[in-house]
Amino acid sequence: MTVSQITVAEALADLLDLDETTLTPETLFEEIDGWDSVNALRLLVFLERETGGKLDYNAYMACKSLGDLAALEVQPVAVAS
Amino acid sequence: MSDFQSIDTTNARPLSRLARLRQLRREGFGETADALRALLAEMTSPVDLDAAGGLLAAKGLPEQLASVPGFREQRIAVLGSSTLDMVPNLLRATLIREGILPRTLTTDFNQWHMEIMTGAPNLAAFQPHLTLCLLDEEAVFDGVLTPHDVDALDTRCKRFAEELADWAQRCQQLAGGRVVLSTVPLSRRRAGHLLDYAGKARLSAAWARMNADILELSERVEGVSVLDAAILSETAGICHAPDRMRQAAGHAFAPEFLTAYAEEITRLARADLGMVRKALALDLDNTLWGGVVGDAGVGALALGRMWPGTPHHELQTLARSYAAQGVILTICSKNDDDVARGALKNHPEMVLTGDDLSMISANWEPKAQNLKAQAKTLNIGTDAFVFMDDHPVERGAMREFCPEVLTVELEEDPSAYASELATCGAFNLIRLTDEDRQRTELYRAQADRAEAAVGVSLEDYLRTLDTRIVVEPLGVLNVTRITQLFGKTNQFNLTHVRYSEIALQDGTRRTYGARLSDRFGDSGLIAAITLVDQRDGSTNIENAVLSCRAFSRGVEETVMSMVLTDALHRGRTHVTGRYVPSPKNGRCATFFKDMGFVPAGDGWRHDLGDILVVPDWINATEQE
Incomplete structure (x- = not known):
């Protein structure tokens, strides 16, 4: 399973109060108003909650655009049965 | 998988709480902000509360909320030894939920010690009501070269508690307001440096003694409160940050712990402001x-x-x-x-x-x-x-x-x-007073008085009460109660100026309290007034409050008569005062007029000519 563009756009819109319709797969994080390292970590934690899995930290930090992030693989979290 | 489950339900998804918050922001919070507070009350996850706090910090919003009736402002400084980016956001969400609008100040990463040692340049300018200091174990281990040396750790723990005591005292003096410390939790990762059980037990003992010393500061240092991190951990179900966040971002505490912390600080802030349930x-x-x-x-x-x-x-x-x-x-x-x-x-x-x-x-x-x-x-x-x-x-x-x-x-x-x-935590207090301990009796007496009042004229009834009022100056024994009275009283509160214990003792005003007793019992300290002598020979009433249990009994007349007489005896030319309306203090709108003051500018003035007399059913005395 990947993160998906809808999830990324919704999460960013909610966290930074952005208009979702302006967010496309081509949007670069560095272009986003208010984007910084603190918000990068908040988004990571937010996405892990929304997807219920874990993201590889290095791969996440290497993402330049929303599309890069939407294509990231979510690693399922082992649940004790 | 059945066909039903593959139906696309994207469009039917209900709005997330954050999306509803953004919508509410666009539409405006309304006159009372009740909808905003209710929405924040629904949020429990740290992720949501952090994001909500971030959204509520946006430009123009604090000003919009400051004008909501009943909202109180509070300046809060946040200091720590780890990354605490979430804390101001969490505080904003949990405080607004409880009717308090915070302005926060954070210092740079791990600047808690330096800020105070350099004379608190940032804090002194900010004048916080609350200065929070949340330290993690690295603040202790920073001073230890060999993390497996039990003797060195033991010494360090003792030294750290002393350093922190010194720090807290200086911080309180430099920043003013209340300083809120927390005990320092020990992680299993740090404890795991030691292999033998005797050594593990010694480290835990030294650590517990250090935390006990820190907790004692709330008794030893005026204006300091200390929270027990162990209880916050129990609330949160987790204490330390996930390893990845610790390594990558310098987080020491888990988001759930920081949320429990913000909620406890919110209760403490309410108590500090006197916004307590009774x-x-x-x-x-x-x-x-x-x-x-x-x-x-x-x-x-x-x-x-x-x-x-x-x-x-x-x-x-x-x-x-x-x-x-x-x-x-x-x-x-x-x-x-x-x-x-x-x-x-x-x-x-x-x-x-x-x-x-x-x-x-x-x-x-x-x-x-x-x-x-x-x-x-x-x-x-x-x-x-x-x-x-x-x-x-x-x-x-x-x-x-x-x-x-x-x-x-x-x-x-x-x-x-x-x-x-x-x-x-609805009833939490900063410190219990004798009045608190006796309150149940006081209020049962109030219910008895209400019963006794049926069927006679008010003045006749008041004459049977054998009322005694003693006016006393501010002192160590009554400062907590007087502070509480200024903080908690809403209905009879002339100007809504509130004071910390420290502010009342800083010598810029004269402060008096009044005690009331009658044949039904002792009502305790029920009124307080602050007076400032002006250069022009007048005395200004900065604020006066009267507990609602003492309404309509002649206490106002008695205290004001004593204030005016005292001003006359001290050679003051006149006494001035102001009434600042609030949603709850309508009953004191005519106070100055009733006391014989005349309108002057935007306030009231009494030239000490015709001073009203103490009602004949009251026995009033002054205590030096």
Whole structure:
């Protein structure tokens, strides 16, 4: 399973109060108003909650655009049965 | 997978709470911001609260909220030894939820020590009401070269507690306001450096002594409070940050822990501002005892030290502790009056007695109506009440008709009732005073007075009360109570200027308190006034407050007569004062006029010519 563009756009819109319709797969994080390292970590934690899995930290930090992030693989979290 | 499950439901998804918050922001919060507070109350996850706090920091929003009636502003500085980016956001969300609008200041990463050692340049300019200092174990281990050397750790723990004591004292002096410290939790990762169980035990002992020393600062240093991180961890279910966040971002504490911390700080901020609840209204059937007394009879009730009576026994014991610390207990029950009173009186395992209960409303009227009547008799606001009832319909009705009452949410199983009440923190205080300890008695006397007042003229009645008023200057014994009175009093509060204990003692004003007693009992310190002598020969009344339990008894006239006479004797030319209207202080709108003041500019003035006399039913004295 990947993160998906809808999830990324919704999460960013909610966290930074952005208009979702302006967010496309081509949007670069560095272009986003208010984007910084603190918000990068908040988004990571937010996405892990929304997807219920874990993201590889290095791969996440290497993402330049929303599309890069939407294509990231979510690693399922082992649940004790 | 069936066909039904593959249907695309994207469009049907309900808006997330954050999306609703953004929508509310666009539409405006309305006059009371109740919808905003209710939405924040629904949020429990740290992720949501952090994001909500971030959204609420946006440009223009704090100003918009500052104009909402009833919202109080609070300046809060956040210091720490780890990354605490989330804390200001979490605080904003949890404080706004409780009617407090924070302005926060954070210092750079790990600058907690440096800021104070350099004379607190940032804090002094910010003038915080609260300075929070949340330290993690690295602040202790920073001073240790060999993390497995138990002797070195033992020495370091002792030294750290001393350093922190010194730090807290300086911080309080430099920043003013209240300083809030926390104990430092030890992680299993750090404890795991030691291999032998004797060594592990020694480290834990040294660590516990250090935390005990830190906790003692709340007794030793004026203006310092200390939170126990172990209890916050129990609330959160987790203490330290996930390893990845610790490594990558310098986080020491888990988001859940920081949320529990923000919620506890919110309770403390409310207590510091005097925004405390005063009364607990309890249901009887299936709340204070198991079963319905009207159906089953007193003998069949579940109450006592054996299951299924234990949850109710535990709740009654807790309520009794609260009563002993000044919470007014009342009963709101749908029952016949004699049946309810009979059960309270006759059940052998009843913990609460008639002495603990200030009022009992057992009838078939709506509970909101009963609670309003109780508030009126006790002369407190309905917003000072907490309501506990096992029945969801009763809780819903109370929320509907009295949203200002704090209705405790309960699960069906009564096992957790006492825990729910004990952890909601609605009655938390900074420090207990003698008045708090005696309050149950005071309010029962108030209910008795209300009964005695039926059928005679007010003045005749007042003459029978044998009222004594003693006016005393500010001192170490009354400063806590006077601060509390300025903080908590809403109805008779002329200017809404509030003070910290430190501000009252800084020598810029003269402060007096007044005590009231009568034949029904001692009402304690019920009024306070602050006076500032001006260069032009006048004396200005900066603020005056009067507890609602002392209304309409001539206390205002007595105190004002003494203030004016004193000003005359000290050779002052005139006394000035101001009335600043608020949603609740309408009853003092005519105060200055009634006391013989004349309008002057935007305030009032008394030229000390015709000073009103102390009412003849009051015996007033001054204490040096």
